[in-house]
Amino acid sequence: xxxxxxxxxxxxxxxxxxxxxxxxxxxxxxxxxxxxxxxxxxxxxxxxxxxxxxxxxxxxxxxxxxxxxxxxxxxxxxxxxxxxxxxxxxxxxxxxxxxxxxxxxxxxxxxxxxxxxxxxxxxxxxxxxxxxxxxxxxxxxxxxxxxxxxxxxxxxxxxxxxxxxxxxxxxxxxxxxxxxxxxxxxxxxxxxxxxxxxxxxxxxxxxxxxxxxxxxxxxxxxxxxxxxxxxxxxxxxxxxxxxxxxxxxxxxxxxxxxxxxxxxxxxxxxxxxxxxxxxxxxxxxxxxxxxxxxxxxxxxxxxxxxxxxxxxxxxxxxxxxxxxxxxxxxxxxxxxxxxxxxxxxxxxxxxxxxxxxxxxxxxxxxxxxxxxxxxxxxxxxxxxxxxxxxxxxxxxxxxxxxxxxxxxxxxxxxxxxxxxxxxxxxxxxxxxxxxxxxxxxxxxxxxxxxxxxxxxxxxxxxxxxxxxxxxxxxxx
Ligand SMILES: Nc1ncnc2c1ncn2[C@@H]1O[C@H](COP(=O)(O)OP(=O)(O)OP(=O)(O)O)[C@@H](O)[C@H]1O
Ligand SMILES: [Mg+2]
Numbered sequence: 146x147x148x149x150x151x152x153x154x155x156x157x158x159x160x161x162x163x164x165x166x167x168x169x170x171x172x173x174x175x176x177x178x179x180x181x182x183x184x185x186x187x188x189x190x191x192x193x194x195x196x197x198x199x200x201x202x203x204x205x206x207x208x209x210x211x212x213x214x215x216x217x218x219x220x221x222x223x224x225x226x227x228x229x230x231x232x233x234x235x236x237x238x239x240x241x242x243x244x245x246x247x248x249x250x251x252x253x254x255x256x257x258x259x260x261x262x263x264x265x266x267x268x269x270x271x272x273x274x275x276x277x278x279x280x281x282x283x284x285x286x287x288x289x290x291x292x293x294x295x296x297x298x299x300x301x302x303x304x305x306x307x308x309x310x311x312x313x314x315x316x317x318x319x320x321x322x323x324x325x326x327x328x329x330x331x332x333x334x335x336x337x338x339x340x341x342x343x344x345x346x347x348x349x350x351x352x353x354x355x356x357x358x359x360x361x362x363x364x365x366x367x368x369x370x371x372x373x374x375x376x377x378x379x380x381x382x383x384x385x386x387x388x389x390x391x392x393x394x395x396x397x398x399x400x401x402x403x404x405x406x407x408x409x410x411x412x413x414x415x416x417x418x419x420x421x422x423x424x425x426x427x428x429x430x431x432x433x434x435x436x437x438x439x440x441x442x443x444x445x446x447x448x449x450x451x452x453x454x455x456x457x458x459x460x461x462x463x464x465x466x467x468x469x470x471x472x473x474x475x476x477x478x479x480x481x482x483x484x485x486x487x488x489x490x491x492x493x494x495x496x497x498x499x500x501x502x503x504x505x506x507x508x509x510x511x512x513x514x515x516x517x518x519x520x521x522x523x524x525x526x527x528x529x530x531x532x533x534x535x536x537x538x539x540x541x542x543x544x545x546x547x548x549x550x551x552x553x554x555x556x557x558x559x560x561x562x563x564x565x566x567x568x569x570x571x572x573x574x575x576x577x578x579x580x581x582x583x584x585x586x587x588x589x590x591x592x593x594x595x596x597x598x599x600x601x602x603x604x605x606x607x608x609x610x611x612x613x614x615x616x617x618x619x620x621x
Contacts, residue, residue: 161604167528169178170311171277173268174520176285176320178299179238179345180487181375182207182219182263183517186271186279187524190505194514195271199224202511208235211249216262230409234259236374239345241303242296244503257299261306268307281311283524285320287515288350288365299560315523317341318350321485322360323519327509332447333358335480340465340498341516342488344373349465351472351570359529366468373488379453380419380445387443388436424451427490451493458493462501476502485509485516541594543609544572546585552605553577572611575604591615 172187173195173224181204183583184195197205200220210222210233217225226233234240235261246253255567271279282304297314304312313469318339322331330339331354339350350365369375385391395412399405418434425432433444465516469476482504484494489512499506510513537543553575560572571584572593594612 168525169527171271171275171279172521172524172527173271173279173309174524175264175267176317176514176515176516176520177204177238177260177263178204178207178513179343180207181205181238181344181513182267182515184271184609185274185514185517185521187521188209188275188277192521193271193275193319194519195267195274198270205263206235206470207237207263208233209237209249210234211252213251213253216259218263218266219578227410227413230406230413237263241299241383242294245453255299257302258306259453260303264303264309268283268309272281280309281313281524282541283313283315283520285317285369285520286314287346288316288318288348288362290314290316304439305312307549313524315520317348317516318348318365319360319362320351320516320519320523321483321509322352322354323522324485324515325518326483327508327510329358329359329507331408331480331483336363336474337480338465338469338482338502338504340484340486340489340494342371342373342484342486342491342494342512344487345369346372347461347486347488349468351469363474364468364472366465368461368464371454371461371488373423374421375457376454376488377416377419379457380423380450381415383445383449383453384415384419384422384434384443388439388441390437394415394437407472421492423450427492442544445602447492454491454493454496458497462497466501476504479504481505481507481508485512486583487513537607537612539618540610540614542591542615543597543612544587545607545609548575548577548583548604548606550577550579552603556598556602556604556610557600558596562593562595564593566591566593566613572613585610587613587615589615589617 168187168189174185174187176183183204186193186195194203196203197219206223208222208226210217210225212232222233234249235246240247241260242255243256246255251299261602268279284300284304286297286300301312321341322341333354333356335354337352339352341348342551346367346369347366348365351359351363353363355361395408395415422434422445424434430446431446433442436443482498482502484498484506488494489508495506555576556573558573560566566572566587568589569586572587573585574582574583576582592614594614596611598610604610
């Protein structure tokens, strides 16, 4: 029987919790979102929300602009981009990991460079408001950014460009689980589902809380049909139809740069209005905006919006249910479903999730800052993330050699783990600087247990290269 989500956490493990608040280096916890990013500065004393200085808001638009001499980021980039759409780039996250350069006015830059501008300004602002140096960061990444993903590398490069010298990555759903959740978070032993309604995608992540309190990501599914951006597009289509306009008015190509600029501006204005209506409709039964060059007043009700989004939402949620099935998890095993992301402010999301999973639904306290707040908590638990050395047992003997000249290259193992060897057999061969090949011999009989340098490695005198079990152990 799964635990209820509001069951009290078991007494925390004293060893794990003792050092929870020791933050040796101030750390900036950053969530890079498709539409907005947030940052929290973590010091030993407190957490400080780092706001975008240009808007005073807690969420920085994930946007950059280049005015020809210097970068602008966040709200400053958004403001500049309203006038100069050709020198502005929003939804920067969607370009991470793409090869080539992006053109902003007279300049062209890689996505990592542009993301570096945003992270650098966040770091500067954090140092300003915190009065400390912040060179360590915890940055959240979508669950789909697995090891080796070029989007990860682009973010790490951006962070290095921004002056961060130590950067930890944390999967967004694992950060969300650590964030404040209304009614309390998961308990040890729980299985849970975290659904993030973001601007770029909707992601469901299956998590479990291990005995030591750490949270494990067991599976995820990412869908785009009801992302915030996609919902905005559906609303725009509806508004245009009601105002007697078509998409072609907003996508028509022109050779005249002034006309192109006008089209880009009006498309942007339409997008802003659609989004504003969506936000209003999450709390009000109806919303009205002036649409198109003739400023036709168009009204939309919450019920109508629900009808527009429902098919995409149901499709995503069906896919999430299938993901649970594939993982062999029954819905009744879920302690709860946690909803987060700006899109979860639309009441229909909770209705559909409840009807699908029949499990308790919980919300993060702040939908858009949750990942950054959770990352801040993770930054505090740095003391947990260490491993202690395992000393050799009586049976294991590590071997090392003194190499003529001190080092060698092109190490090549001659035996596999488990192989027996005689005293003068070659365990490996390596090349000295003069090009000669030298055998690394054990000098005693025994069995090879494990090698500690890869074939092809460069090695130095004194490196522990292999662990063996000797037939007659040396006197220690
Ligand atoms: N009140 C609201 N009602 C409906 N949607 C909202 C509301 N407030 C914000 N949103 C939408 O939420 C989205 C932004 O949410 P969030 O900040 O969680 O996404 P993100 O982190 O930028 O994107 P992602 O996680 O996909 O990278 C936008 O599409 C925005 O329009
Ligand atoms: Mg997000």
